Amino acid sequence: MNAADLGLPVDVPSTALFTDQYELTMLQAALRAGTADRRSVFEVFTRRLPEGRRYGVLAGIGRVLDAVENFRFDPAVLGFLREHGIVDEPTLQWLARYRFSGDIWGYPEGEVYFPGSPVLRVEGSFAECVLLETVILSILNHDSAIAAAASRMSAAAGERRLIEMGARRTHELAAVAASRAAYVGGFQATSDLAAGFRYGIPTVGTSAHAFTLLHDSERDAFRAQVETLGRGTTLLVDTYDVAEAVRTAVEVAGPELGAVRIDSGDLLLVAHRVRAQLDELGARNTKIVVTSDLDEYAIASLAAAPVDAYGVGTQLVTGSGHPTCSMVYKLVARAASADPKAPLVPVAKKSLGGKASVGGRKWAARRPDAAGVAEAEVVGTGPVPPELADHQLLVELVKGGDVVAREPLEAARTRHIAARAGLPMSAMQLSRGEPVLPTEYA
Amino acid sequence: MNAADLGLPVDVPSTALFTDQYELTMLQAALRAGTADRRSVFEVFTRRLPEGRRYGVLAGIGRVLDAVENFRFDPAVLGFLREHGIVDEPTLQWLARYRFSGDIWGYPEGEVYFPGSPVLRVEGSFAECVLLETVILSILNHDSAIAAAASRMSAAAGERRLIEMGARRTHELAAVAASRAAYVGGFQATSDLAAGFRYGIPTVGTSAHAFTLLHDSERDAFRAQVETLGRGTTLLVDTYDVAEAVRTAVEVAGPELGAVRIDSGDLLLVAHRVRAQLDELGARNTKIVVTSDLDEYAIASLAAAPVDAYGVGTQLVTGSGHPTCSMVYKLVARAASADPKAPLVPVAKKSLGGKASVGGRKWAARRPDAAGVAEAEVVGTGPVPPELADHQLLVELVKGGDVVAREPLEAARTRHIAARAGLPMSAMQLSRGEPVLPTEYA
Numbered sequence: 049m050n051a052a053d054l055g056l057p058v059d060v061p062s063t064a065l066f067t068d069q070y071e072l073t074m075l076q077a078a079l080r081a082g083t084a085d086r087r088s089v090f091e092v093f094t095r096r097l098p099e100g101r102r103y104g105v106l107a108g109i110g111r112v113l114d115a116v117e118n119f120r121f122d123p124a125v126l127g128f129l130r131e132h133g134i135v136d137e138p139t140l141q142w143l144a145r146y147r148f149s150g151d152i153w154g155y156p157e158g159e160v161y162f163p164g165s166p167v168l169r170v171e172g173s174f175a176e177c178v179l180l181e182t183v184i185l186s187i188l189n190h191d192s193a194i195a196a197a198a199s200r201m202s203a204a205a206g207e208r209r210l211i212e213m214g215a216r217r218t219h220e221l222a223a224v225a226a227s228r229a230a231y232v233g234g235f236q237a238t239s240d241l242a243a244g245f246r247y248g249i250p251t252v253g254t255s256a257h258a259f260t261l262l263h264d265s266e267r268d269a270f271r272a273q274v275e276t277l278g279r280g281t282t283l284l285v286d287t288y289d290v291a292e293a294v295r296t297a298v299e300v301a302g303p304e305l306g307a308v309r310i311d312s313g314d315l316l317l318v319a320h321r322v323r324a325q326l327d328e329l330g331a332r333n334t335k336i337v338v339t340s341d342l343d344e345y346a347i348a349s350l351a352a353a354p355v356d357a358y359g360v361g362t363q364l365v366t367g368s369g370h371p372t373c374s375m376v377y378k379l380v381a382r383a384a385s386a387d388p389k390a391p392l393v394p395v396a397k398k399s400l401g402g403k404a405s406v407g408g409r410k411w412a413a414r415r416p417d418a419a420g421v422a423e424a425e426v427v428g429t430g431p432v433p434p435e436l437a438d439h440q441l442l443v444e445l446v447k448g449g450d451v452v453a454r455e456p457l458e459a460a461r462t463r464h465i466a467a468r469a470g471l472p473m474s475a476m477q478l479s480r481g482e483p484v485l486p487t488e489y490a
Numbered sequence: 491m492n493a494a495d496l497g498l499p500v501d502v503p504s505t506a507l508f509t510d511q512y513e514l515t516m517l518q519a520a521l522r523a524g525t526a527d528r529r530s531v532f533e534v535f536t537r538r539l540p541e542g543r544r545y546g547v548l549a550g551i552g553r554v555l556d557a558v559e560n561f562r563f564d565p566a567v568l569g570f571l572r573e574h575g576i577v578d579e580p581t582l583q584w585l586a587r588y589r590f591s592g593d594i595w596g597y598p599e600g601e602v603y604f605p606g607s608p609v610l611r612v613e614g615s616f617a618e619c620v621l622l623e624t625v626i627l628s629i630l631n632h633d634s635a636i637a638a639a640a641s642r643m644s645a646a647a648g649e650r651r652l653i654e655m656g657a658r659r660t661h662e663l664a665a666v667a668a669s670r671a672a673y674v675g676g677f678q679a680t681s682d683l684a685a686g687f688r689y690g691i692p693t694v695g696t697s698a699h700a701f702t703l704l705h706d707s708e709r710d711a712f713r714a715q716v717e718t719l720g721r722g723t724t725l726l727v728d729t730y731d732v733a734e735a736v737r738t739a740v741e742v743a744g745p746e747l748g749a750v751r752i753d754s755g756d757l758l759l760v761a762h763r764v765r766a767q768l769d770e771l772g773a774r775n776t777k778i779v780v781t782s783d784l785d786e787y788a789i790a791s792l793a794a795a796p797v798d799a800y801g802v803g804t805q806l807v808t809g810s811g812h813p814t815c816s817m818v819y820k821l822v823a824r825a826a827s828a829d830p831k832a833p834l835v836p837v838a839k840k841s842l843g844g845k846a847s848v849g850g851r852k853w854a855a856r857r858p859d860a861a862g863v864a865e866a867e868v869v870g871t872g873p874v875p876p877e878l879a880d881h882q883l884l885v886e887l888v889k890g891g892d893v894v895a896r897e898p899l900e901a902a903r904t905r906h907i908a909a910r911a912g913l914p915m916s917a918m919q920l921s922r923g924e925p926v927l928p929t930e931y932a
Contacts, residue, residue: 063662066663066665078704
């Protein structure tokens with residue numbers, strides 16, 4: 049896949065090095081021991097949600113599919129591995145031919161999940177599956193953390209507009225993935241141009257204090273902005289005195305002024321004052337955008353304030369207190385020999401300090417109650433009970449190495465809204481609590 | 491700069507879109523208003539350290555220099571901006587010729603900083619400087635957050651080896667930058683192959699539970715690993731029963747076994763038991779590596795345990811509770827006109843909710859006491875007092891658009907150790923407290 053397909057501004061010729069060294073040394077040892085070809089099933093799941101969270105949001109599936117497709121060891125990568133003696137020649141030769149040829153099933157992007165939900169299942173030879181561990185976990189752990197925060201914020205914001213503005217608070221490429229995950233979680237737009245370029249997310253912008261300070265007066269700055277961007281622009285009104293700035297803004301742009309942004313102070317109080325002033329000046333349709341270290345609680349606390357849109361930065365891109373998920377990638381079953389017909393044997397680490405796994409290749413279903421509201425996440429091995437057949441969660445993503453489930457980002461966003469709406473009402477509470485669904489093992 | 495110079499596995503043809511949309515619309519407005527060419531000074535600083543932290547660690551300067559050099563608007567990027575109507579034609583033409591031609595001074599990488607420290611100063615026309623805001627902040631806010639956590643962990647670990655193993659817990663490219671920042675902050679190695687490839691950081695690997703579970707017995711797994719990786723390898727001993735695994739490990743590898751890894755359970759207790767068992771089996775030189783949700787406090791609590799190396803993941807790459815810094819990029823002075831000889835006028839946002847800035851182009855120095863220990867971070871405008879002349883902190887990084895201060899990563903790492911050693915002893919306390927140096931405004 050070339051740069052254009054994956055999207056500039058970042059060309060990812062290969063994802064093969066987003067990998068912990070031990071994946072490659074385990075491969076080498078398994079190749080030599082004759083166990084590399086044992087058919088294997090790895091599953092991604094989390095043992096717990098972040099403390100107090102009521103549901104998780106799966107994001108990054110689309111990026112995982114890109115990463116699997118581009119997991120190739122090109123000459124530069126192989127040269128590095130050879131030069132540093134990381135693996136031996138037979139292993140390098142095996143890597144040079146690497147192309148994932150197995151199957152991947154998973155929860156579709158935007159779906160919610162709970163402790164134990166098998167959100168991704170990767171099947172193939174041990175060798176081809178073990179290599180994907182690190183990059184798959186990087187993507188899902190990061191993107192799902194952001195989407196979970198975004199979902200809570202969007203629940204708090206209701207119908208009001210949410211704009212992702214966190215690029216400056218996180219790694220420049222994590223920011224692009226964060227915009228994408230925020231969109232899945234319910235945000236409407238981003239300030240990050242790279243996210244617009246790469247994923248087609250709507251981009252927006254306002255203005256910074258620097259622009260006002262550059263000019264000889266606030267009036268000059270507003271005039272400069274309105275002259276070129278039009279009356280529909282958003283003027284930043286808290287560089288000096290807010291009341292004076294609002295007056296000047298409406299004088300310069302007229303009552304058709306698009307919006308004003310407030311970025312400091314007591315937002316609740318200031319928003320009320322600004323709304324009253326705008327109305328008094330006849331600018332009844334001028335919107336109010338607030339920014340300044342917002343999180344889901346601050347958004348909720350502004351529910352009764354005359355605010356039209358929230359710009360959220362730091363707390364969004366850092367997962368609002370939970371910047372990562374604790375998803376793991378575990379071998380849950382493998383064949384007893386390299387014979388393709390050998391039956392799968394469930395395997396699991398023994399419990400020690402809460403790190404036990406449940407062995408076996410799993411299915412998952414979300415059982416509804418009589419009213420159609422979800423009441424349990426059911427996870428099992430073996431045949432799916434008939435009454436759950438229509439409520440299964442895993443879908444086929446990769447078949448024989450080919451991606452079969454690419455979809456527009458909008459689909460994940462729509463799915464998330466529907467999945468959240470299917471949960472018990474208490475899912476939307478921001479207060480700390482237990483997961484809203486119990487996970488039952490069938 | 492081409493891909494090879496920047497380093498695979500990620501080719502960054504341009505960093506120009508790692509930018510908030512408002513930077514470009516402010517540019518357009520300033521171009522039209524005739525204010526775009528006013529000579530301007532922007533500074534990066536933070537108003538506070540994360541709660542309880544005693545010092546900050548500046549990391550990412552080398553990446554900022556790469557980003558500034560590669561901040562170019564190529565045809566694909568310009569096409570995107572045109573198609574989406576983000577800026578007008580004259581602005582697109584200006585962007586097509588963009589190349590930063592100003593000067594950048596800053597604290598050198600690895601240096602410590604405090605609230606108000608002007609860690610970076612960007613000077614040039616308003617237009618050329620304002621565009622760099624987002625990408626500079628992304629890099630410094632992310633990398634410095636990781637380096638600060640790494641520095642605390644390295645203080646806690648003393649002479650013991652620290653291995654960065656967090657790739658799976660953060661965005662795949664943030665992980666590479668995190669490895670780099672961790673190295674600056676005192677880590678010795680990483681498990682992330684991309685970080686080895688891109689930055690030459692030493693890479694290491696052990697083994698995962700999946701490898702043991704793949705085989706018919708733990709003995710088979712250990713044998714497979716030792717046969718191909720040699721006796722110096724690290725065997726993972728907590729898949730089933732630790733005592734049995736240690737016995738098997740020494741039987742298979744002999745007393746020359748390199749190391750064992752413990753990844754679960756009460757690490758303090760288990761490490762003592764494993765050390766005693768290894769010694770009893772004659773494997774006195776076999777090292778013990780511990781992993782499992784370590785942070786600086788857990789590392790410190792293991793100081794008396796027989797541990798040789800720590801593998802740190804989640805808490806490192808998420809900044810140990812503080813995944814970002816609160817650095818901002820503020821216009822602090824600008825010329826009164828576009829005349830290159832016009833004097834600079836200090837500017838600052840008015841205080842509202844603690845977001846005030848100190849106007850004026852600043853210098854900074856770290857004043858030592860009579861014993862040579864740092865006693866204050868002194869920040870001022872105007873001439874530098876003669877007694878502080880030799881203690882200045884800002885160095886020239888970019889001159890007339892050319893990078894003049896590239897250095898090997900090792901230099902930043904060495905500098906950090908020296909900078910930390912120059913602080914009062916209390917800097918090394920892990921407990922929450924105030925910044926160890928007061929910031930004085932001269």
